Amino acid sequence: MLSVKDLKASVEETAILKGINLEVKAGEVHAIMGPNGSGKSTLASVLAGREEYDVTGGSATFDGEDLLEMSPEDRARKGMFMAFQYPVEIPGVNTTNFLRTSLNEVRKFNGLEPLNGADFLKLMKEKMNVIEIDKSLTTRSVNEGFSGGEKKKSEIFQMAILEPKLAILDETDSGLDIDALRIVAEGVNRLKSSDNATVIITHYQRLLDYIVPDFVHIIYDGRIVKSGGKDLALTLEEKGYDWIKEEFGEMTEA
Amino acid sequence: MSDELEILKEVTDQDYKYGFVTDIESDVAPKGLTEDTVRLISKKKNEPKWLLDWRLKAFRHWETLNQAPQWAHVKYPEINFQDIIYYAAPKKKPELESLDEVDPELLKMYDKLGISLEEQKKLSGVAVDVVLDSVSVKTTFTKKLKELGIIFCSFSEAVQEYPELVKQYLGTVVPYTDNFYATLNSAVFSDGSFCYIPKGVRCPMELSTYFRINEANTGQFERTLLIADEDAYVSYLEGCTAPIRDENQLHAAVVELVAHKGAVIKYSTVQNWYPGNKDGVGGIYNFVTKRGICKGDHSKISWTQVETGSAITWKYPSVILKGDYSVGEFYSVAVTNNHQQADTGTKMLHIGKNTMSTIISKGISGGFSNNSYRGLVRIGKNAHNARNFSQCDSLLLGDRCGAHTFPYIETSNKTAVVEHEATTSKVGEDQIFYCNQRGLDTEQAIGMIVNGYCKEVMKQLPMEFAVEAQKLLSISLEGSVG
Numbered sequence A: 001m002l003s004v005k006d007l008k009a010s011v012e013e014t015a016i017l018k019g020i021n022l023e024v025k026a027g028e029v030h031a032i033m034g035p036n037g038s039g040k041s042t043l044a045s046v047l048a049g050r051e052e053y054d055v056t057g058g059s060a061t062f063d064g065e066d067l068l069e070m071s072p073e074d075r076a077r078k079g080m081f082m083a084f085q086y087p088v089e090i091p092g093v094n095t096t097n098f099l100r101t102s103l104n105e106v107r108k109f110n111g112l113e114p115l116n117g118a119d120f121l122k123l124m125k126e127k128m129n130v131i132e133i134d135k136s137l138t139t140r141s142v143n144e145g146f147s148g149g150e151k152k153k154s155e156i157f158q159m160a161i162l163e164p165k166l167a168i169l170d171e172t173d174s175g176l177d178i179d180a181l182r183i184v185a186e187g188v189n190r191l192k193s194s195d196n197a198t199v200i201i202t203h204y205q206r207l208l209d210y211i212v213p214d215f216v217h218i219i220y221d222g223r224i225v226k227s228g229g230k231d232l233a234l235t236l237e238e239k240g241y242d243w244i245k246e247e248f249g250e251m252t253e254a
Numbered sequence B: 001m002s003d004e005l006e007i008l009k010e011v012t013d014q015d016y017k018y019g020f021v022t023d024i025e026s027d028v029a030p031k032g033l034t035e036d037t038v039r040l041i042s043k044k045k046n047e048p049k050w051l052l053d054w055r056l057k058a059f060r061h062w063e064t065l066n067q068a069p070q071w072a073h074v075k076y077p078e079i080n081f082q083d084i085i086y087y088a089a090p091k092k093k094p095e096l097e098s099l100d101e102v103d104p105e106l107l108k109m110y111d112k113l114g115i116s117l118e119e120q121k122k123l124s125g126v127a128v129d130v131v132l133d134s135v136s137v138k139t140t141f142t143k144k145l146k147e148l149g150i151i152f153c154s155f156s157e158a159v160q161e162y163p164e165l166v167k168q169y170l171g172t173v174v175p176y177t178d179n180f181y182a183t184l185n186s187a188v189f190s191d192g193s194f195c196y197i198p199k200g201v202r203c204p205m206e207l208s209t210y211f212r213i214n215e216a217n218t219g220q221f222e223r224t225l226l227i228a229d230e231d232a233y234v235s236y237l238e239g240c241t242a243p244i245r246d247e248n249q250l251h252a253a254v255v256e257l258v259a260h261k262g263a264v265i266k267y268s269t270v271q272n273w274y275p276g277n278k279d280g281v282g283g284i285y286n287f288v289t290k291r292g293i294c295k296g297d298h299s300k301i302s303w304t305q306v307e308t309g310s311a312i313t314w315k316y317p318s319v320i321l322k323g324d325y326s327v328g329e330f331y332s333v334a335v336t337n338n339h340q341q342a343d344t345g346t347k348m349l350h351i352g353k354n355t356m357s358t359i360i361s362k363g364i365s366g367g368f369s370n371n372s373y374r375g376l377v378r379i380g381k382n383a384h385n386a387r388n389f390s391q392c393d394s395l396l397l398g399d400r401c402g403a404h405t406f407p408y409i410e411t412s413n414k415t416a417v418v419e420h421e422a423t424t425s426k427v428g429e430d431q432i433f434y435c436n437q438r439g440l441d442t443e444q445a446i447g448m449i450v451n452g453y454c455k456e457v458m459k460q461l462p463m464e465f466a467v468e469a470q471k472l473l474s475i476s477l478e479g480s481v482g
Helices: A040-048 A072-077 A095-109 A117-130 A135-139 A148-162 A178-191 A231-239 A242-253 B002-012 B014-018 B035-044 B049-064 B104-113 B117-124 B132-148 B155-161 B163-169 B180-188 B429-437 B442-453 B463-476
Strands: A002-011 A014-024 A029-033 A054-062 A080-083 A090-094 A166-170 A197-202 A215-220 A223-228 B151-154 B193-197 B223-228 B233-238 B254-259 B264-271 B285-294 B300-307 B312-315 B318-321 B327-336 B341-350 B356-365 B370-379 B387-396 B402-411 B417-426
Touching: A002 A040, A014 A029, A014 A040, A014 A054, A014 A223, A029 A040, A029 A231, A040 A054, A040 A072, A040 A080, A040 A166, A040 A197, A072 A080, A072 A095, A072 B429, A080 A148, A090 A095, A090 B429, A090 B442, A095 A117, A095 A135, A095 A148, A095 B442, A117 A148, A117 A178, A135 A148, A148 A178, A166 A178, A215 A231, A215 A242, A223 A231, A223 A242, A231 A242, B035 B049, B035 B180, B049 B163, B049 B180, B151 B155, B155 B163, B155 B193, B155 B223, B163 B193, B163 B223, B180 B254, B180 B285, B193 B233, B223 B233, B223 B264, B254 B264, B254 B300, B264 B285, B264 B463, B285 B300, B285 B327, B300 B312, B300 B341, B300 B463, B318 B327, B318 B356, B327 B341, B327 B370, B327 B463, B341 B356, B356 B370, B356 B402, B356 B442, B370 B387, B387 B402, B387 B442, B402 B417, B429 B442, B442 B463
Parallel strands: A029 A197, A029 A215, A080 A166, A166 A197, B193 B223, B223 B254, B233 B264, B254 B285, B264 B300, B285 B312, B285 B318, B300 B327, B312 B341, B318 B341, B327 B356, B341 B370, B356 B387, B370 B402, B387 B417
Antiparallel strands: A002 A014, A002 A054, A215 A223, B151 B193
C-alpha cells in the first residue's frame, strides 16, 4: 500500500530525513518510534504533503501511484489520513459541517454521491458507537476550546467517518490521560481491518499496550536504524533511547 | 388569467412606466452638472415644485463645496464631476438571444453561486420566455402588502403617489448639506426605493429590491427612504448576491431610515459590484451615505452588510439614537481582494437615555488590497447610561494586503460605558493544511475559514441570503493567497 524508498527531506536547507525505507501492506500496523528530533513527525508531514518540507531524494508510492506528486488534498481523497499531533482550531466552523464537507469531497473524488444532511447524521451516530466521543463536540467549532484529550478523540472520530486506507497517527498519545488513551486506542482497534493499515508514530511504548503493532521501527537521526516485531518496543522501553544513540550515534556522525 | 396577463405586460413593458414620450434611446443629458441638468432631471420625472426647489438648494450648496472629502484611507484619481452624464433615460438593455452571448466569466460566477438558469438569463439580460415564476411571486407579494397598508414602490412613484410622506421625511436623516456625495445625490438622484410601514404592522416578509425586478436599473444616484411608524417591524434586503456589471463608475447613493416609537428596522445589504480586474483596472467607486434615526423611544435599527464588490467602498451606515432606550446595531463583513480598497464602518450617535449600540466589524483583506474600519461612537451629554460595545476584527490573507482600524470615541456623559475590542489575525498555513489533509482544496479551505470567521455577522442575515452570501465570500477571495 505504502512504499517509501530512500526518502530524503529537509527544512530550510537542513536535512531531516536522510534515507527512509518503509513498506506498509494492507492489514498491518506499524509503529515508528524514536527520540525527540529524530524525524518521526517530519516523516508523517512529508507523507501527508506539508509544503514546508522539501523532498530532496528518494520516492514514495501509495497504492502504486507516486505519492510525492500528489497535492495534500488528493492524498487525503485517495485514502490517506493523518491524525495531527496538534489539531488546528478553526473558529466559527461547525465540526459537523466540516466533517460532512470533508467526507463529501472524498466521496466526490471517488465517484460517489455526496451524503445529504440526514444520511450524514445517521452515519455520525453510527460512528459515535465506535468512538466514545461527547456529542456536544460535534456541534462546536472545529477543535476550538477542546481539551487535549478532546482534540485527539475528535481526530480519531474524523478518521472513523472518513474510513481511510492508511491512517498515520502522529504522536496521538501525547498529552492524553489514561482514560483518553484507552478510548483512542480502542477506536483505532475497532477501525482496523484487513483492507487498511495504520502507522503509529510515538515516543512512548504505552500506546502499544493497547494497539499491538505488527512491526516496530526505530528512527534515529533521519534513518530507520532498527526494525522488528512488537518486542522491540518493549526492549526500547526497558533500555531507553540511549541504547540506540550509543549503538548508532557514531555511525550517523561519521 | 387577465390579471396575470396584465402583470406580465407590466413586467415586460417596464420601460414605459417612466413615461417618456421621446425616443428612449437618445434621451441623454449633455455631460456635466449645471442648474439646467437638475431642472431637466426634475422635469423628466414630472416632479412637484417643492422637490425641484430642494434639488436646487442641494445643487447650489454643492457648488460651494470645493472638493470631494479626502480623509478616507483610499486612493484614486480625482473625479472630474463635469465629465459625467447625470441623466440618461433608462436604456433598454440589449437583449441577448441566449446565454452563449453572455460574458463567460459572469456565467462561471452564477454557476458557483448556484443561480438557476432562468435567473441567470434574467440577470444577464437574456430574453426570458416565461417569467411566470417571478410574476406569481410579485403578485402575491404586492397583494399581501397592500392589505396591510404597506407602501413599497420606487422613489419616483412615491413622489407621484405619496408626495406628503416623501416631503415629510426626505432629507430629515441625511440633510442635503450632509457631505459632498450626499449633496450631489440630493441634487441629481435618479431613483430608488420608498417604503412605509404603518403603525403596529409587522411586515410579514423580507422586503427585497430583488423582487422589484423592474427596479434593476436605478443607476448611479440611488435614493432610498424607509419609514417604520410606531411599533412597526420591517426587514429590508438590498442588493443581490449575483454580480452586477455596471458601466457607471461613480455611485453615490443615499439611504435614510426612520424608526418611530417602538419600531424595528433591519436593513441587510449584500454588495457585489464590479471590483475591477485583477490589476485594479476599472471597477465601481461606491460612495454611499446610509443613516437611520431611532426617533422614538424603544426603537431599533440594525444594519447588516456584506461588502465584497466595488473598487472603492466608502460607506458608514450609522444610527442616531435619539429615543430613550433605543438600540443601534452594525454588523459588517467587508472583503477586499486584488487591488480593492474599502474604508467602511459606522457612527453610533447616542442622544437619548439608556441607549445601546453594538458594532461588530469583520474586515478581510487579500491580494494587494487595503481594508479600513472607521467608526465613531459619540455619547451626548444627556445620554445617561448609554452603552456601546464594539468589536473590530481584521483578517489578513497573504502578506501584501493591509488592514487598518480608526476607532473614534467621544463621550460627554460620565455614566456611559463604552467597550472596544480589536484583533488582527492571519489565516494560518496550519489551518489550510489541516483542511487539505481532510480533502478540501486550498480555496475551499479559505472559504470555510473565512466564513467561520464572519459567522457572527452572517447569522444576522436572513436565511436564504446568508447561504448565497457565504458562497459569495468564498468566490471573492479566490486567488487571494500565494
